[in-house]
Structure formats: C-alpha cells, structure tokens
Amino acid sequence: MTLNIPGIQNLLDMILFAFRVIVPFVFLIIVWRCFASLKRGRRREDPVVILEDMVTHETIPVLYWENSIGRSKSCDIVLNDPTASRDHAVLMRRESGWIITDTGSKSGTFVSGTKIKGPYQVMPGDVMAMGSTALMLKRANNTPKKKKWIQRRAASPFGLLTSVTFIQIFLVVQACFAADKFSPMPLIPFGVLQVLEWGLYFYSIKGLGRVSFELETMAFLLSGTGILLIAGTDVKSTFTQLGALAGGIILFCVMIQFLSDLDRVMRWRLAIAVFAILLFAANLLLARTHNGARNWIKLGSFSVQPSEFIKIAFIFVGASTLDRLQTARNLTGFIGFSAVCMGALFLMRDFGTACIFFVTFLIIAFMRSGSLRTIALICSVAAFGAFLILKFKPYVADRINAWGHVWEHVNDSGGYQQTRVLSYAASGGLFGVGIGKGCLKNVFASTTDLVFGMVCEELGLALALLIVLTIALLMFYARSDATRSRSTFYSISACAASGMLLFQTCLNVFGATDVLPLTGVTLPLISLGGSSMMAVWGLLAFIKASDERTYAARRKS
C-alpha cells in the first residue's frame, strides 16, 4: 500500500479489476471474429474447370487444387473403367495452370495422344486418356470466374489489430501497476510489441497486398498476452522474448515465401531432413544438461533449443503433395526419420517433446496412409517403448506415480508444482488478482511449464480458457480447410502443425493441473522461451500457407 490515500488505492484496484473483466470479453470477440472470418475466407467448393467424358459427354466437376483420378472409389475423380488403374493420375492446379502427372498406372496416361512422362501441362480443350476413358479439360463457364471470397467480406484487418492494441493497453496498465506503485518499465515491451504488430500489418497488407490478417491477429493476441503477463513480474526477460517474437515474425514471412513454390519445397525435403538430424546430433554433442534434459545449446550469450526448430523440419519432411503421395505409398522413409528424431529426444531425456513428435507423427502418418493398421502397429511399438522407459527411468515413473495424487505430495517434487498451480489458479477466480500480483511467479518454472497457472491466477480462468480455446480453434480451422487449400502438402502440414500446437497445449495445461503427468513443455506463444516463440511462429506459417488467399493476393498485384 504505497499510495497513502486508501480511497484512491481502492478506486485503482476496482478500475484494474474492471479492466480484467473487460479483457476476456474483447478477447473473445476478436478470436471469434478471426475464426469466423477464416472460415468464411475458405475457398468455395465450386469447380473452376470441368472434365467432359468424350464418349458419354458426361461432365465431371474438378473440385480441388489437387485431384486424384482412378478407378478407386476414394479418388476425387472416379473412372468407371476396368482398364484404368486404381490410382491412375493426379490433376493439379499450379501457378502456371493445370498439370497432369501419371502416378504409376499400368497403361499410362496420354495427353492429346502423347504418353506423358512426369508432370505435363494441360490446356483447356486438351484430351487426357486413361485406360479406355478420354476426358477433355474445359473451363466451367456456368460459374463466374470472380473470386468469391472478396465479395464475402473478410473481417477488417485494421479493425482486428486495433482491438488487439486495445486489449494490450488494458494489460499494460495492469503491468504498470503490478507493484501498486506506477512503474513505466512495462511500457517498453508494450511499445516494441506495437511496432512489431503494426510493422507486420503494413508489410503484409500494404506491402504484399494480402487481404487476410486473422491468423497473425490471433498469434499477436496470444504473444502479447504472454509478454505483458511476464512484464508484470520481470520486464528484462521480456526483451529476449520480444527479440524472439521479431525473429519468429521474420521466420513466418520467410517460410510463407519459401512454401509458395511446392516443387522447390519437395526438392528441399531431403536436405531439410538431413539438416534436422545433424542439428540433433549437434545438440547431443554440445548440449549441457538443464533441469534434467539435455536440450539446450549455448550460442554466445543465447541458449537455443534445437528441438523446437526441428518441429518445423519434421512437418516439412512429413507432408507431401498428392502426386508424390500416390507414387510413394509407403511411409518407410518418414518412419525412419521419426524414429531418429524420437531416439534423439529420448537421449536428451526430453520426453514431453518426444510425445509431441509422436502425436504429430501419428497425424501425418494417418493423413498420408489412412491405414489404421499401420497406426495401431506403431502405437503398440510406442507403448512398449513407454513401458521400457518407465521400467528403466525411475524418475519418469515417479512423475507418473504422483499423477492424480498430487495432494499427497504437497511438499515433495511429485506434486509441489501442480498443487501450487491448482491452489493459485483457484485463488485467481474468473478474472484474476492482477498482473504481477500473483504468488505462483515465485515457484520454479512458473513462466514456462506452469504459465497456465500464472495466467489463471493473474488474469483469471476466463482468459486462460480463451487462450487455449484459441489454439484449439486454429486446429479446427486447419482441419476444415483441408480440402480447400492449394495442395495436400498445405493440408497435411497445416493439420500437423495445428495438431502439434494443440497437443503441446494439452501437455502443458493438463500437466500443470494434474489432469496428465507433468512433462515440462511450453504453452505455445505464452510461455517464456525464445526458441519456442520463434518455432511456433514458424509452425503458424504452415497454417497461413494452407489459406488459399495467402498466395492469391501476390498474383493479383
């Protein structure tokens, strides 16, 4: 109570409380508007071109950017033709136009009478022959060629980002009064945050002419909340976090640029895989043990967690375009790569991250193969592995033993952190006790592994739930966009990236609150940790790339 007049102090407390009540409501509106606008902005499933059967004159709409053609019922364009292969060819839309490629059919694919080898561009009017079927590519003239999504207006990026700034003003006021006395220090991270947010806004909307900014808005909302939360406790540690945010934004932009050319991406996949494995090797050789896990490399005055960046590489290696999926059906290469990654993580004793890789692996493997049998086999191998770990790594077993019984371990390592999280989270109620006014901040790992508890305590359960729901919404968006992106590569990578983020969120939130054993992974965008912050922005690039509008604007200009 440094203010001598109790009346003013009380008034201030009430104003700050009112701010904390307003924040989750505005937050909800922004997130919902972003999500609705993302959903609205998806490509309509109207055919751009159609195929006309030269014999029956039946027309087949071409609905997707990548279409498998074949006898199999699961193909996008089903050929009722016993002489065609089950998966005969893939018809793809690219920047240059429509391309057909044969996917190892028995009888081959012919365009205007010539048997094709490799990708072959088809023009409207060209006839493609597969087996005894001949299809002519035609423009779909019944639908107007105008891009529909411009007519169905997206949420104004300016309005969204202004609301984010608005929320951050409320939060920074909280942070400034963290110690009851006004301190201007949190204004520094607030200022930098605004520069980064509006910088990316102008670069992307004015510079690149993109129309959508929903994903970036959601990411800034989360990153900003995390940074301002930490500003209430320790302003200095937000500086590296802000640096990482800047780095993350650059990575995000570079990756979107890189992802625009899928042929280039597919060429680079092997190099990325080798690079990832080398990074792991470097990690194992150079790392120092930090809190039981050897997952840090020291570069000058910075500590880097390579496994965070390998998450991005993992998705690069796992996802694939449809034509390559059809020709390389087995998963052997990817399984091998995943095994190496997870083996390295076990050697680093980073079991939380290993779990994240494993779940991401399952998502990618299933989306590629659709084979439940393979997945079941892999899962049983993993279960056996987990059993061995529990058997030979007693400290992991200890954590599992305390799980669900944390109240019996209030003062030992089994439940010390979780009981503090639960107790202080409950103390915060729906709207929290105020930034910097919590007590969980004094518990070890409060700004990383236990940050969910800190959000609950200082900003309230309402905002904490909204934060994790935002991450869940990203996944539901990525899923609903799976058939509408420009390639299965984007679909698979967006689903994998968003699934990875949500699973990581689950491990963090449920670990801290004793729903699951505590594993010590970060809460995406909220937890303190530069590598994590950058890597999450990198992962968001996959989701951004799956949005059809991302590359449309570039072509328009």
Place this chain on the structure above:
Amino acid sequence: MKTTGTRSLILWILGLCFFVGLGYFVYGMVTNGGTWAMQPFNKHLTSGSQLSNGGKILDRNNAILAKSENGKRVYNSDETVRRAMLHAVGDTKGYISTGIQYNYRSELSGYNLITGLATPTGKSGGSDIKLTLDSSLSKLALEKLGSRSGAAAVYNYKTGEMLCMVSSPNFDPQNPPQDLDTDKSGKYSGVYLNRVLSSSYTPGSIFKLVTSAAAIENIPNLDSRTWDCKGSILINGNKITDVSSYGKLSFKNALAKSSNVAFAQIAVELGNDKMNAIANEMGFNKSFDLDGIPTSKSVYNVTGAQPNELGWSGVGQYTDLTNPYHMLLIMGAIANEGTPVKPYMISSITSPFGLTTKSGHTQEGSRLLKASTANKLKEYMRYNVSSYYGDKMFPGLSVCAKTGTAEVGQGKKPNGWMVGFSSDRNTPLAFAVVVENANTGMTSAGQIASALMTAAAKIK
C-alpha cells in the same frame, strides 16, 4: 484431396481429448476450487494463519466467537467461552477438522468462483457465519464439566437448532499452550477431537432404550410380564450382576431401576437377529452429519455372539459403542414419534454485501423408530424421571430420560451418561451428556444435564 479431407477428421480425436481434459479441469475447479485455494501454503491467505482476513463467527445472540483483526484471528473475550466453543468454532491452524473454521473456510475467507481470493473492492470478501449455538449455555456446560473429559449437547428437537455442543479436554484458541503438541502426559489426549461428533463411548445402561425398543416390538405381553431379579444371573456360565437384588420387576420398573439381570434375559430372549435389526434401524453402524460435518459411527453387532455376550450387549456393554450426537438424534426421534428433526448449527452465512448465501432450516431426518415404539419408549422414559430420578432435577420440564454407567475396564472409572428430552411442548429440548471417568451416570452427567436443561429452557 477428398481422402485427405476425410482423414483429417482424426484431429477430432485430439480435439475431443482436449475438451474432455479441459472439462475435467474446469469441473475440478468448480467443485473443489475452494479446497484448492484453501491451502496453508497459499500466500494470498498470508502469514501462517489461514483466516487472517476471514469473516466473523457469531453465536445465536450475536456474541462474537471469532473474527479477524489486522491480519490476526481474534476470539471471544471470555476464556471459558473460547474454550467451550473451541470445537464448534475450530482453531486457527485448522487442526480441529470438524470445526466451522475448517469446514467453512472457503466461505469465511470469501473464496468464490468469480473473484477467487481477489479483493476488487479492497475489503475482505469473507462471509460472516452465525451459529444457532448459545455461548453462555456452552460456557455453563464447560463450567459444570470442570476438568473432567466428556461431551454435552443440547438441541431443539422441533426446530433442529443446536444450542450447546461442548467437548472436553480443550484449550484456549487465543493462546494455545506451548506444550499442546509436545505433551506426553496425556492431558491433551484427543484435544482436537470434538467428542460430541467424533467419539464413540461404551453406552452402558442408556443402551437399554434400544433393547426396550426391540422388546416393545417383539414381546406381545410386555407390560404384563415380570422378571425375577435376584442380583445376578448365570447365562452360559457367565455371571451378569445388578447393583442390588430387586426381586420381581415389571418391564417399566426393570427399565427404571436399570436391571441388568432383566435386560440381559430380554436380549437373550429376543436373539441376535432381532437385536441387530433394531440397532441398525435406530442408526447404529452408520454415520450421520451435522451441517455436512460427518460424525463417528455408533457400533452394535452381535452376529455370532454367545448368549452371555448377547446378554451383556443388551445392557450396553460387550462391543457396544455410541456416539453422543447419535444418542441426541435418537432422543429427537423418540420425542418426535420416531422421526427426528435433523440438528443444525449454522443459522446463516452472510456475504459482505449482506446477501445470505446459506441459512439453516428445520429438516426431517430419516425415521429411526416406529411411531408406536417411540411413544411407548417416551412413556417409560417419563416414568424413569417421575418415579425414580425425580422431577426436581428438571423443574416443570416433564423430562423423559435414561441414565447409564458404562464400565470401561482398564482400571478406569466408568463413563457416566444421561440422555433425554423435555416432553413439554413449550420446551422441546433434547440432550445427551457423557462424562468420562465418573462414578455413576446420575451423579456426573445427571448434574450437568439438570443445569443445562434448566438454563436452556429459558433461551428464546
């Protein structure tokens, strides 16, 4: 890409797991948030004491039993009141787990789901709790108990209000003795235990009420029968004795004189099954609760007992155990034609904004006796007082009662019991008193009961 779209549905599994986990956490927060927050390590509750910012606890006349001042818990100004109310109110550290301060710590500290422990208005959000207990009646009970261990409880069997709940030994919560936790002499033995709610004593003769209930229901010509009481009887080679030889006794005189010889024979005549059945019906081997605070079970089980053991069990020895609160409830049942009114001690919980969040009210408990059995027992118990104990003990209250002197062995003196109620409709009060290490029920518990009932009858 259609198949990719279909396969992406696998993400729903992850989404489902996420929502299940989140739902589990939120459910835990909603149901247990108060307990989670009320931890000794929680610094929002500050320095050592859990209730440095808690609400007040008041007795029925608004006397302050406990309140928080300048970050400290302060109790009533009278030491005897503090000690008498200790077990009802609870201690500062929360060691008395049946106390209000422990069981209602969320309410007192002002925890709620919306604001947690935050104090947006700058004031403590703790609720005040008003009890139905009367601190001066409790003080009287403690004065009468003196240094003896025991328990005394009085409640209004029509409204359910608890008026007195005192347990001894106790200590002063304002100045807890230094040697409270280190003492080895046994003077604080069971000091954190509320003997009204959490103890089980050998009942002795008060158990004859249970045997009587079984007799009323199972022996058709009960009032015309007599029992020959020659001071002792051999059952199965084991001698059961009385204080003196009473000669031929009718049933009601056998109860009034509390003849072990007669009641042992009755229990044997009824048999194990009927005795077990009536005891279970009357709530033995079962836990009750007072405002959600659970009580210890009374115990009666004669399955497989020999006839001599059955005989002893019928007079309240053998393995029989009773809990004072349970006995009080049985008194309420007999007074109310078999169905007791549930006792309560929280009159109201009032939030800082003046909103009453909980108020105690009259509520029927589950039936413990048939109405006819209860009325018959009431008649016999009234006879006990009018012809033997003397109405002088309870002037003008038409008390129905039963005393008991329970042998506990191990070189200790018996436990003295008295349980009963006023059958006068203007003073619907029931009581249960037990004194450890006493001479007889009448001289120990009887004196306390007499004083308590006389004083309680004046409470409005």
